Amino acid sequence: MSLNRLFAMARKEFHHVTRDVRTLLLVTIAPAFLLVILAYVFAFDVDHFNLIVFDQDRSQLSRRYISDLTGDGTFALQAYVNSYDEIDQWLQIGQAKVAIVIPLGLAADLQAHRPANVQAVIDGVDALAGGQAITQLEARTRMFSLNLLPVIKGQPAGRIEARNLAWYNPSIKSLNSMVPGLVAVVLTMPALAFAISLTREKELGSFEGLASTPIRGLEYLIGKMITYVGFGLLSMIPLLLVTTFWFHIPLRGSLVVLVAVTIVYYLATFGVSMLVANFVKSQQAAMLFMILLFFIPSFFLSGLILPIDTSSPITRLSGEFLPATHFIVIARGVFLKGLDLVEMRAPLTTLTVVGAAGLVLSLVIFRKRIS
């Protein structure tokens, strides 16, 4: 192995990236740009449900109930409707997620010390949101009922309150928890560029040209890898500027640790790129593979968006193999919990093992292929 040849390869790849300002911008600025878009969208993920009301009672109490429900904006009152048909229409076009029907005689029932029922019609298509809506509705209705009790009966009821605290990140759904996870998603971009760059030489036939030079397979791969790890680290600069000064996400751990684990993450994702590049002939195929079977699963299996069922063996297995799953745990550890390398040894070890296995396997296949 010659360092000279290795750096010559790295320099060639460096020129390829910097020659065209578009490529340069895409590999350095695009991750930060994506982070801003993703983070902004996720930041608005507060419970918020569009509500319509079919109030048959039209009493002072029913109006109080509705204003109690909608007071803090969680249920946004869209309209009062006058029939069940109208409820159907609103739900069909998706303009409302929840409809409440207050029956005639609600106030009278309560005054006569009889329990009363209100009906809720809920759009179940978005199951998570629908479930949240029912939970919220029941909790608020119960609170409303309990507050009514002293008025009606003049006697308080014993009850236990839950006091909620979220550590490391006081409001659970804020940017703070999402952004370190999203960093793992946008930092898969260098792996994509790397996979395409390997396949490109194959497709253009320039790989044969390189093969006739004294450069060896390993030097070729490491040379390319250095370049893309380098640009990946470069893209960390705008990314960290955005997280720190725009989103005000604390970096509680050390920057050195963050850079070190990011390099491990890049190498682990590059293992996947190399494996793919071994099998495909065209950049188009490489891209389809990387997006369909690497990037999108990483995005969804990361547990960022939807709850992941860790009890299913298939999920566990595929989750273990995807570098992003481990890097998200690590990124949150460094950013929000301020952990050091020792405290993160579990996910770090898995990430390293997965990465090393991918790299070694693809190197073995690569050697066979060129000889």
Add this chain to the structure above:
Amino acid sequence: MFNRIRNLAIKELIQLTRDVFMLVLIIIGPTLELVLVARATTQGFHHLPVVVVDQDRSQTSRELIAAFNNTEEIQIIAFLDSPDQIDRWLAENDAVLAVTIPPGLEADLATGLPQVQLIVDGTRSASAAYAQGAAIGAINAVTARLAGLNAPQLPTINVRSQVRYNPTFNISFFVISAQLGFIVYQVALIVASLGLTRERELGTLEQLLVTPLQRIELIIGKAIPALLVAALDFVIVWLIVTQAFGLPMRGSFPLLFGLSLLFIIAEIGWGLMISAISHTQQQAVLFVFVLALTDVSFSGYTVPVERLPQFMQWLSQLFPMQHYLQIIRGVMLKGTDLSTLWPQALAMMALAILSGGVAMFALRRRLD
């Protein structure tokens, strides 16, 4: 003219299928992605790890603990002696929620409002919110029972819920219907964006330009294979979604298929625009990556559109994905037809014409 377009389209299809791996990817890839993502994300949470500090050790605290363990979502994995130990369990991801039951809980019940403290790991947003919700539910259940003991006949308001379209809150309806849209999207965009870029990078574009092929024929000929491949993938994934994953098909298939073709054309337009601004396939790939993440963000899948601020809601209208997901869910899950879906259908048609037109214009200028 049609002859020339047909010949070019055939050439493209041969090129696509010559790479065996590519062919396998086009047919198997979407299926694999669907199975992988659907399996993982449709089950919800089970037995999230919880630690408990019980400082009361009373009948009520035991009742609370039993109530926690009775939920499907959370499971107590350890009892701690002091609140000081909580930090270690949460920091190293061994537990997602810590419950502290203060001393004197039972004694306080008669006189005041005793509090149970719930501490969640705020960095794991999805599971933390879930565990917190389950714990609050368990506490409320105990409270309700205690309240029932105190005052047997309470005049309260009960909520009777009725859930439409998806009565069992089956989350797979939501997740899998979206995956159908995403897969068709990815395939259409990737095949369309790389077709012309590839010719340019390989230098074969010049050869094509000196043939009798006109610019517009070249663009259409390149778009047809993308349309065919994406439509094929739509049918494959739709079959799997309805047959293997049990999603209902309450509306009409021709309507869904027709609107899907419009969606594919709109996305091919975006793909051709990318190929107009990219010099190398590497650039095209990275552009697709940026566009795809933006599209998924505004699709209403990760965050319901109505939760976004007004400005972003308007912006999201420009992305075909948002309308397409509403169409898929409307036709498949709600059984709606054009009388309800016409705004989405119109929007889709407008976006298809718009992006197709802009792409034609941009590409013709680039090719000259």
